[in-house]
Amino acid sequence: MRTAYSVETVRAAERELMARLPEGALMQRAAAGLAAACADLIGRVYGSRVVLLVGSGDNGGDALYAGARLARRGAAVAAVLLAPERVHPGGLAALLRAGGRIAGSGTGAGAAASAGVGAVEEAILRADLVVDGIVGIGGTGGLRPDAARLAACVGESGAAVVAVDLPSGVDADTGEVRGAAVRADLTVTFGTHKPGLLIDPAREYAGSVRLVDIGLGDVLPAEAELEALQHVDVARLLPVPGAESDKYRRGVVGIAAGSARYPGAAVLAVSGALRGGAGAVRYVGPAGDAVVSRFPETLVSDQGPAKAGRVQAWVVGPGAGDDASTVAEVLEADVPVLVDADGLRLADRDAVRARTAPTLMTPHAGEAAALLGVAREEVEGARLASARELASRYGATVLLKGSTTLVADAAGGVVRVNATGTPWLATAGSGDVLSGLAGSLLASGLSALDAGSAAAYLHGLAGRFAADGAPAGAHDVAEAIPGAWRDVRD
Template sequence: MRTAYSVETVRAAERDLMARLPEGALMQRAASGLAAACADLLGRVYGSRVVLLVGSGDNGGDALYAGARLARRGAGVTAVLLSPERAHTGGLAALRRAGGTVSGTGGAEELIARADLVVDGIVGIGGKGGLRAEAVPLAEAAARARAAVVAVDLPSGVDADSGQVNGAAVRADLTVTFGTHKPGLLVDPAREYAGSVRLVGIGLELAAEAELEALQHTDVAALLPLPGAESDKYRRGVVGIAAGSARYPGAAVLAVAGALRGGAGAVRYVGPAAEAVIARFPETLVSDRGPRSAGRVQAWVVGPGVGDDAATVAEVLTADVPVLVDADGLRLAEPAAVRGRAAPTLMTPHAGEAAALLGVAREEVEAARLTSARELAERYGAAVLLKGSTTLVAGPGGGAVRVNATGTSWLATAGSGDVLSGLAGSLLAAGLRAVDAGSVAAYLHGLAGRFAADGAPVGAHDVAEAIAAAWRDVRD
């Protein structure tokens, strides 16, 4: 599992480690890893042109010491000092001894234009509020240049803890981060600025709880429900789907498609799209008597395509089993009914739906996704799966937020969310906790989207059909 920790936790761990090491040893570890990553990116170090953008903090020192290592291997290294009087003294001396040169910001844009590699050491993980005015032209020049851009620990101008980008920021091709991932490297919009991320171990001991967790194949495989020798369809779990309407029968079909591939033993469908569901999936158990009379289920999915059927949403929310609320259900559900539930609830909004639930503009949610997911979970007392290019799953009791980036932009297609809801609901019925069900579903759904698309447009039904391949890929 990949984890990310807050700036406060990282700073405390760094202080503890520095107290046990010789002075400067921790910076040398970071600089060594940074120089190695830069060398790998360059391919050939000798004769290459490297420009260091150096601020006043420790990130500037890391960049200077790494630049010295590259200079000793034959690179032509120039450090552009944004605050010459506050540059790291030891790093600056090391660079000069290795044959590197130093420049002010005058003429820096021309240096960047000719460079093979630009190293962003302007601001560290404590930076807030975007780049300062004097750094903006350098970031813009780096974006225009043919050079690869490597960020030291975090792209300058992005918020390490929240993933917000409030102003201009450096766009990196590679971010070399030290000790642990920072939340901003895993959450959009900041993740978009980080490029590829390379973690360099420097010996930090992180005892506090992580801010973010990102499941990997092994973690997901351990959570997947598997039938045993004595399993039957009911012991494996039954998921109820209350979805669709005369206007949106396809939402029901797609939710059922996701549910059938999610590990539960059977799917019950309740709603006006029964004929369409049975025509496509004859194994579905259908009922026209409403959720309470549909038969026993271990979890419900309610909302996809239900239109204005508030009565069905309200009825499902009274069930004493886990309930997933999506799409129209999010709009129709009474907040008090969600907060008052004794059984777990999983809400699955996209940014627009989350904005409506929070009473803010969509842009606010997109700019502060981590904060928004946590606030929704706290406000509704429910697990929240916030859809997007990075999907976030926050639990109602606080703790680490799960982040998932297995998807593809081709998943932005009609009905994709209905498939995800059915899949997550099936995992709930199979016995997974709400946060686990949401996390595993997002992981498999994203992977299935990649497999189905393979670089081309894809429909929601294609994604549903690829879930089995994603499941096998994770298990294998």
């Protein structure tokens, strides 16, 4: 499992660790890891042209010490000093002793002298590698004009770009990008991941992420702010039938979905549910004929949710149209309920908050925006805050779908992030498959947080398998779930 901690937590851990170590030891560990990552990225260090973008914080010091290591290996290293009067003195001295130089004849980017600025830009455009040490993890908002100009120049160059700890201009705690920011090919982060490296839109700026161990693991708290499950974590969650299992002991999931206009939503939700580990699927709704013709193993009823028979969890909403009465009836059930699509629009917030059994809501950004009363762009730009706010308002676990899916627990605390998906999953009906899959995992006994997390992981992986670099339909994703399940378990 990958874990991410807030800036405040990381800084407290760094202070505790530095108190145990010789002065400067922590920065030297970071610089060594950074230099090694830079060398791996460019391949040949000797004769390469390296430009360091150096701010006033510790990230700038890390960049300078790493640059000194590269210079000793034969690289031509030039440092652009955005705040020459506040540069890390030990790092700068180490770079100069190793044969590095200050770009722009010592004027620095902050000086904005025309001759120096031209030399700085020329150095960047001719570089093989640019190291972004402008702003540390405490930076908020977009880059200031001088730094933004340099970031734009980096974007125009053909250089490989390595960010120190995180790309300058992104928010380490939230993943928000509120202005100009550096786009990196590789981010070398120290001690632990930061939430912004795992959440879009900031994740798009980070490129590949390499974690360098500097010893923080011994002092970080057990519970992180953010978790990203991996194969082994999901494998532990997936239900496995025992020798005495039957279809009812494995769990029965009810699907209340579809309408005369959207029968396909019911079929797709059932397709996901059948592959999610529950022993049986009950379907309630007007699309029974379509469901049975495609999946004859489904138990179909036209008597409404209350008379459909016993279930261990319900899925309600996909393709439901304006069937508010069915949504309300399902919400009254004393079993876990997943609410998706039209169900999100039709569900009464007070009814959701009054539930004693777990509720899992699965909106995309547009649906979340409507529930929160904000613009879609606000949700997409502040995904973590939006998921937490929605979970708090409804007293429900929220799975916010998107390029990085977030699962925020109703009780607060840790948020899980999933990035196994592919842009090819942005296709009609894909969310219906996810709803059925997650509902089936709920019926098998998983908590709302675990069911949502495992379903998002498997769904994303199935999307990759189904697409394999080409367009895929929602039915292809459903059919790829068993392969994703086996890949995780194996």
